[in-house]
Amino acid sequence: MTMPRARLTTLALATLAVLLSACSDPEDYANPYDPLNPLTGGSPPNVKVLPGDREATVTWFSLGTTGIRAYRVYRRFEGDPASEFVLAGEEPAVVDDATGRETRGHRYLFVDDNGGAGLENDRVDQFSGQPVPYFYRLAVVDTGGVETPDPAAPPVLTEDSTVYWPFDRVTPSEAPDPPRPEVFVDDLLVLLSWADYEPPGDAALYRVYSSIAVSERAPELHLAAEISIDGTVLADLGNPVDTTGSRQYTDTAFLRDGTTKEYLVTAVDKFGVESSNALDNRYRATVPNLPPKPLAWRIDDITGRAGHFQVQFSWVRSPEQDVAGYNIYAADPSRPTGWRIRKTIRNRSETKFTLTETLFFVPPYFITAFDDTPREDGNFDQEYPPGYVF
Incomplete structure (x- = not known):
């Protein structure tokens, strides 16, 4: 040209x-x-x-x-x-x-x-x-x-x-109608989806704004991402997100359960005119208080003899941001719960531990990750061992 x-x-x-x-x-x-x-x-x-x-x-x-x-x-x-x-x-x-x-x-x-x-x-x-x-x-x-x-x-x-x-x-232009997303929540995750939204012919991109909400008062929102009409992430201005498709946005930037965020999704046309940011176009979502996902762990080796042996454990570090540590359980029929904690490790970066036992047999073991938000009863927020009695 x-x-x-x-x-x-x-x-x-x-x-x-x-x-x-x-x-x-x-x-x-x-x-x-x-x-x-x-x-x-x-x-x-x-x-x-x-x-x-x-x-x-x-x-x-x-x-x-x-x-x-x-x-x-x-x-x-x-x-x-x-x-x-x-x-x-x-x-x-x-x-x-x-x-x-x-x-x-x-x-x-x-x-x-x-x-x-x-x-x-x-x-x-x-x-x-x-x-x-x-x-x-x-x-x-x-x-x-x-x-x-x-x-x-x-x-x-x-x-x-x-x-x-x-x-x-x-170049002035009539503003596009705002998308009205459905909101889905999971463990440390919020998904906004506006799959039913039909963008006008001159639409160029979507903008997603978000902010943590600490009260009923509307917080100041910050641009989190720009997504083109074809689904390409043009700009990711917040924490890492996993955004696929042109009409959805996944926010994984949460540090703990129970966090509430406020969101706004707008459409922008090729002239740069953006849809309304009115308060009734905002949406709130609170991530639920869920335990960390099951941990991938294994016993690498057992050394020693009956009455005095060592069990070497390893596990894949949990990627969840609110994980505070790990519990190593051993089955114990004498306990009301059927299990007892043999070791609590309050270091989310740890991936190995060697446990010394004085038993004459090797009991079943189980390792869990717990987060920094205790349950209402004060117990660890975690996946408990199978058959655990509360």
Whole structure:
């Protein structure tokens, strides 16, 4: 596919800017609001635009600067080749009365819905099929009314100038309906499945958010994974997960029984618009208080003689995160339970032990893994030996 001439020109100029700026004085970058700053042209840095349904949200952060009165947001639609940047609106600066400075770190949010008329949704180029974006850029207005960059003479990246006016772009779109997963729980595992969800034709991926819930209050959720519509795990941002298929997510990042997590699954279309994150789209799941799975163990050797012998045991370390240790049992008909603990090993990493016996016979043995959440009766949470009497 041949790249359009306009895009080639922009790419070439951007490359030139990087090369030239590499030779610039570091002081050129000190003040982002300096109209000669090659990275900003005097506009706020780190501007981000988020697409919505017939609207776009422009966000940026204050730097705690003095002398700023407001910010002006400009918009241009690429769907109209003759269009120019027009004023979309103005956002007053948030100033700390005690210092006279902007409140440092304040996040500005400007929602552009074209004065209530709405922006165009889902526009794509009829030839390339690529999204047709709206471009946004910001200017700063100081307390004297001077605007930087000057919209009447905007900085333009050329071979003679490395200063340009940065922008971000988005294509508005109607948000997909949110998936509503079924929730299944097992030992230290939660499975979310939205197999019945039919994604819209422009859907691109799913996002799974999660967080531990310690009260009835909704916790702040964090992105755990991104899964493409075809099922490929695009990003695993939490602990390791086993995710197979395009419409399910398996969370094994639990350290102990009884842990409750809150989840949100969203769909994202190819324009970057995400389905609702409303509270009624969240789901909670608590992993049950179950014992560790049966342990694979064996007797490797028995040495010595009747009345004094050694039994060498080995086992495969339990992979479960809440395992606290291991119990070695020997059958004992004289005990009410029918078994007695010969050794408790409180080291989940241990995989071998040699037991010394003074019996005149070798009794049946059994080894279990126990976790760090005791049963309600105070006993070990584990798989007990066969025939164990409680």
